[in-house]
Amino acid sequence: MKFLIAVLVGRFIRFVGKFVNRSSNLPGQVALKICPDLLQRFTLQGKFIAVTGSNGKTTSTNLIAHILRQAGYSVAINTEGSNLAPGVATTLLTSCTLSGKLPQDYLVLEVDERFTPIVFKDLQPDYLVVTNLFRDQVVRNGNPDIVFEKIQSAIPKKTTLILNGNDPITLQLAPENSRVIFGMEKTSRSAETSEFLTQDCKVCPKCFHKLRYNYYHYNHIGDFVCDFCGYRTPEIQYMATDVNFEAGTFVVQGENASVTYKTTFHIINTCGAIAACVTAGVPLAKAIQGAATFQVSKERYDEMDLSGRKAVLMLTKQNPTSLDQSISYTLEQPGEKTVVLHVNNVLYTEKKDISWLYDVTFERLKGKVNKIVCSGSRAYDIAVRLRQGGFTSDEFLVVDQLPQIKEEIKKTSGTIYILAASAFGNEDGILEALK
Amino acid sequence: MNQNYTILHLYSDTMDLYGDSFNVTAIANRLREMGDNCEILCANLGDDFDPMAADLIYMGHGKARNLAAIAPHFLSHGAAIKEAVEAGKIFLVTGSSRMLFGESFETYAHKIQEGLGLFPYTGVETGQVFTGDVVAHTRFDPSLRTYGFVNRTAYLVGENTHPLFDVQIGPGDGDGASAADHLEGTLYRNFFGTWQMGPLLARNPGLLREILRRLTGSEPEYDDSLEKKALELTLSEFDHH
Ligand SMILES: [Zn+2]
Numbered sequence: 001m002k003f004l005i006a007v008l009v010g011r012f013i014r015f016v017g018k019f020v021n022r023s024s025n026l027p028g029q030v031a032l033k034i035c036p037d038l039l040q041r042f043t044l045q046g047k048f049i050a051v052t053g054s055n056g057k058t059t060s061t062n063l064i065a066h067i068l069r070q071a072g073y074s075v076a077i078n079t080e081g082s083n084l085a086p087g088v089a090t091t092l093l094t095s096c097t098l099s100g101k102l103p104q105d106y107l108v109l110e111v112d113e114r115f116t117p118i119v120f121k122d123l124q125p126d127y128l129v130v131t132n133l134f135r136d137q138v139v140r141n142g143n144p145d146i147v148f149e150k151i152q153s154a155i156p157k158k159t160t161l162i163l164n165g166n167d168p169i170t171l172q173l174a175p176e177n178s179r180v181i182f183g184m185e186k187t188s189r190s191a192e193t194s195e196f197l198t199q200d201c202k203v204c205p206k207c208f209h210k211l212r213y214n215y216y217h218y219n220h221i222g223d224f225v226c227d228f229c230g231y232r233t234p235e236i237q238y239m240a241t242d243v244n245f246e247a248g249t250f251v252v253q254g255e256n257a258s259v260t261y262k263t264t265f266h267i268i269n270t271c272g273a274i275a276a277c278v279t280a281g282v283p284l285a286k287a288i289q290g291a292a293t294f295q296v297s298k299e300r301y302d303e304m305d306l307s308g309r310k311a312v313l314m315l316t317k318q319n320p321t322s323l324d325q326s327i328s329y330t331l332e333q334p335g336e337k338t339v340v341l342h343v344n345n346v347l348y349t350e351k352k353d354i355s356w357l358y359d360v361t362f363e364r365l366k367g368k369v370n371k372i373v374c375s376g377s378r379a380y381d382i383a384v385r386l387r388q389g390g391f392t393s394d395e396f397l398v399v400d401q402l403p404q405i406k407e408e409i410k411k412t413s414g415t416i417y418i419l420a421a422s423a424f425g426n427e428d429g430i431l432e433a434l435k
Numbered sequence: 436m437n438q439n440y441t442i443l444h445l446y447s448d449t450m451d452l453y454g455d456s457f458n459v460t461a462i463a464n465r466l467r468e469m470g471d472n473c474e475i476l477c478a479n480l481g482d483d484f485d486p487m488a489a490d491l492i493y494m495g496h497g498k499a500r501n502l503a504a505i506a507p508h509f510l511s512h513g514a515a516i517k518e519a520v521e522a523g524k525i526f527l528v529t530g531s532s533r534m535l536f537g538e539s540f541e542t543y544a545h546k547i548q549e550g551l552g553l554f555p556y557t558g559v560e561t562g563q564v565f566t567g568d569v570v571a572h573t574r575f576d577p578s579l580r581t582y583g584f585v586n587r588t589a590y591l592v593g594e595n596t597h598p599l600f601d602v603q604i605g606p607g608d609g610d611g612a613s614a615a616d617h618l619e620g621t622l623y624r625n626f627f628g629t630w631q632m633g634p635l636l637a638r639n640p641g642l643l644r645e646i647l648r649r650l651t652g653s654e655p656e657y658d659d660s661l662e663k664k665a666l667e668l669t670l671s672e673f674d675h676h
Contacts, residue, residue, distance in 0.1 A: 135452065143452055145498045145543075146564055146588070197456075202448035208480055208504040210448065351568050352669050353584035355633030358454025380665035381638070387661060388460055388637050400668075 003100060006035035010093040024082040028089030039085070039122035042092050046074075046105040047280050048123065052113050052151060053131030053170070054144075055321050056269045057083070059296060060131055061110040063273040067290030071282050073105035083110040085118045106280070113147045116154035124156040129276045131269060132221060133169045134321040135200055135359065144169055144200055162276045164268065165236040166221045168201045168211065180279050182238035182271040186223070189245060189264055190215040198320045198359040206231045217264050218328065219321055238275035240267050245332075257288045261296045263332075265325050270294075306409075306434050311416040313431065318343075318421050320359035326419045327364055336414030337369045340405075342376040342430050343421045354381045363389045371412040372396040375405055375430065376420075402433045409434065438471045440650065443489035446497070446505050447477040450532055453586065455495030457634035458527060461643055462491065462650075468657055480508050486519035491650055496530020496632035499543035499560060499588055506548050509535055513551050520553060525625040525649055530632040531587060533621070534558035540589065554621055554628075556593035556608070564588055569605035569631055570673050574598055574622055579641040582669050583631025597623040604673055606630075625649055638666060 010031035017026060032038050051061045065077040076095035078087055088109055096102050111119050113133075130151065133144050148169060155161070155174045163171055165183035194216050201220035204211045209228035216222035225232040240250040240257075248262035252271055259270050270291050277287040302313045314329065316322040330339060341362075345352060357378075362385065365372060374382040374396055383398045399405045409416065420430060444459050463473040478484035486492050497505075509516075520526060534540035537550045540558025550557075569583045581600070591608040599620030600607075607616040608630065621628035627646065629635065636643040640662040647655040 143498050143564070143586075145500055146562075197454075202451065203480070203501070208449060208501065210479065351566070351584070352582065352672060353566075353568065353586075353633070354638075355453040355584060358457045358634045358637065380661070380668055384637060384662050384665045385634075388457055388464060388634070390464075393661075 002035045003038065003041045004098060006031040006038055007093045007096065007098065007100070009034060010090065014090060014094055024079055024090050025084065025086040026090075027093065028082075028086035028091075031093055032086060032089050037122070038089055039092070039119065042096055042100050042102055042123070044102050044107055046102070046107060047126045048107045048109070049127045049129065049276055049280055050109050050111050050116075050120070050125035051129045051131070052111050052116055053129075054113070054134040054136060054147070054319065055317065055325070056131040056265065057110045059266070059300075060129060060269050060273055061108055062297065063270065063291065063294050064129070064276055065106075065108045066294045067273060067277045067282065067287050068106050068108065070290035070293065071277075071286040073282075074103070075106045075108055076102060076104045077108045078110055083112040084115050088119055088123075114150055116151050120154040120156060125159050127162060127276055127280050128155065128159050129162040129272055130164065130170045130173060131272060132164050132167045133200075134219065134319065135198065136319045148173070160279060162272055162279065164221070164272065165234055165239075166217060166223065166268065168205055168220065168224050168231070171234065172205060180238065180275050181234055181236045182268070182275040183233070183236040184217060184240040184243065184264070184268045184271065186215045187217075187243040187245070187264065190217055190222070192216075194219070195361065195364060196324060197361045197363075198324065204229060204231055217268065219324065221268070238271045238278075240271050243267060252288070253284055255284060255288055258292045260292075260294065261301075263325070263329060265328075266296070304431075306416060309416055311418060311434070313418045313420065316419055316421045318356065320356050323360045323419060323421055326417075327361070330417045330419070331364060331368060333415070333417075338371050338373065338409070338412035338414050338416050339365060339369050340373045340375060340409075340416060340418040340430075341382050341421075342418060343378045343382055344376045345378065352378075354378050354385070357382060357385045358388070362386060362391075366391065366395075370414045373399060373405070373408060373412065375399040375402065402430065405430070405433050406435075438651065440466055440471060440473045440490045441488065442473060442475045443484060443486060443492045444475055444477045445484065445492060445494045445509070446479055446501075446532075447495075448479045449501045449505050450495045450497035450530075452496045452498065452530070453633045455529060455633060458495070458529065458636045459493050461634065461636040462646065465643065465647060465655065465657055466651075469651075469655060471651075480505055484512065486512070486516050486524060487522070489524070491525040491527065491646075492519065493526075494528045494532040494535075496532065496587075499531065502531050502534065503542040503544070503546075503548060506535060506542075510549070510551065517551060517553060520624065520626050523624050525646060526627060527636075527646065528626070528628040529635055530630060531589060533628045533630065534589065534591070536621075536626075536628065537591065538593070543588075553626075554623070555596060556591040558589045558591055559610075560589045561610075562588060565590075565606070567605045568673070569600075569602060569619065570670060571600035571602045571605075571619060573600060573642065573645070575645060576641070577601070580670055581639045581642060582666060583629065583635055583639070584633060585630045586632055587630060595621070597621050599627060599629055638662070638669075640666065
């Protein structure tokens with residue numbers, strides 16, 4: 001009875017909430033208050049694929065759901081930003097029958113790393129995709145070891161892991177569990193020496209001696225080997241080979257595959273999504289077909305015209321790897337460029353720390369862009385960071401009052417790349433100020 | 436005229452969590468800007484090192500597992516490190532590395548690891564991440580106000596005989612819960628220690644000047660108005676609340 005009331009109240013709040021555009025966490029939050037063991041009470045008729053990791057969870061979750069739907073299966077999925085326990089509860093209570101059955105063929109859930117113990121205690125995934133683990137923003141998340149321990153403690157024995165063969169950290173998860181490995185072969189964009197400041201695996205996670213890389217894809221993701229204890233990249237079943245970035249094509253398990261967002265990061269994650277879907281019962285050809293038509297969310301990447309100049313908006317998470325990826329994308333594009341770095345205080349906390357900006361390799365922009373425009377509540381801190389990286393005062397400018405940004409931008413030239421590092425990016429209206 | 440300086444960055448690969456290496460970069464950048472030469476030597480697990488041969492020794496913040504992994508190697512150089520501290524070598528030790536210089540500390544596996552015993556504190560591991568802004572005044576110049584950030588899983592107990600900071604806002608050396616917890620860091624001879632992690636010197640031009648003053652023996656000359664402005668803005672946000 002408690003369960004039914006929780007579901008009905010949750011659905012009612014969800015229904016009303018749709019009109020006032022409220023967060024998707026509230027219905028689940030209230031339902032969990034009414035029925036604390038709510039998550040345990042659902043019965044899954046299909047298979048449950050969970051996705052966690054530092055970066056690329058939302059895109060991977062959406063991609064997996066897209067592949068499954070294209071292949072003709074019914075899917076329940078949580079929407080972006082609802083990856084904590086209440087958000088998961090909202091998804092389930094809006095997708096179930098009144099008796100608590102989830103009739104869909106697949107349940108696909110993005111679960112925040114820190115919340116895996118809470119969610120998996122009640123709802124055990126058949127498959128768990130771990131995209132990668134990086135140092136997050138210091139203010140929020142603690143360090144990769146702490147996050148690793150959280151996920152480690154959460155993984156049920158029955159869960160099959162879908163792991164990134166190029167990530168020495170996550171490969172160590174639950175060694176007793178069955179696992180499927182995805183990854184990417186050396187490409188034209190791989191590097192012999194790391195060009196990134198952030199490298200969370202400079203030393204071997206098993207023996208703490210220097211970890212050697214045959215090549216890097218980005219940050220600590222690559223082909224690694226420890227000469228001291230022998231820890232190395234394992235055999236990769238779902239390996240992207242023959243990668244052609246211009247065409248967005250690659251080969252996986254001998255079949256031709258393609259993507260519309262043509263980056264290293266996205267191709268590796270696509271291999272992970274294909275691996276998860278095939279392992280969960282989708283034919284390989286169907287999985288590849290689905291991946292080929294997937295579009296990255298417009299909220300994260302958008303192109304527009306600003307007073308006759310082309311502008312590209314990229315919302316990045318407030319962590320170094322995410323911003324590094326946006327810088328990589330910017331550098332891969334042809335033509336003259338101006339980069340706007342828009343950084344606010346970390347959402348929710350209002351803490352002033354910007355240490356994470358020192359782990360972003362802004363140095364790669366040196367000599368490659370017309371100007372860097374620093375904006376947002378931490379604009380001066382970005383400028384100080386750039387100065388430490390060897391940028392001179394004619395290479396950047398600081399906009400400390402957002403309404404002035406339009407005038408300042410006129411002093412620059414080329415395509416405008418707006419790298420907005422705040423949880424929901426546009427909440428303080430940078431786009432409106434630019435228009 | 437031109438001086439040669441050597442910075443020894445200890446465990447640069449292992450004790451490196453959140454932009455800590457920019458403390459070394461900030462020092463080297465200013466020395467070079469003033470026309471001096473600055474060489475940065477890195478020593479890691481298995482490498483031999485000699486603190487007396489360097490002008491400044493830096494050690495940063497690291498994960499609890501990493502700290503436990505390097506502790507025996509570090510302590511095998513204990514006598515030389517103690518000698519260098521007592522001889523007035525400049526040390527900057529940020530974050531969890533501080534625990535190596537105390538009596539002992541608890542590791543992530545709740546084992547007790549002995550420290551150098553230079554200072555009377557001991558480290559307690561919680562396994563939980565604790566974060567917070569820190570606004571403080573320095574002991575060497577009480578008019579100097581600093582901003583820093585802590586992100587740690589451990590805290591210190593024991594008397595702070597040589598504090599570096601009087602904390603105005605945020606946690607001191609302890610568990611952050613105690614109101615009397617208003618002291619932070621260590622300043623002993625030229626040894627600077629603090630829980631405040633990340634690019635502390637890049638963000639605090641006054642602290643950087645003090646370290647350069649002690650390193651070069653004179654008032655360093657350069658323009659740090661941008662850094663001062665950025666810090667001022669950050670500090671003013673605390674005053675408005
Ligand atoms: Zn090893």
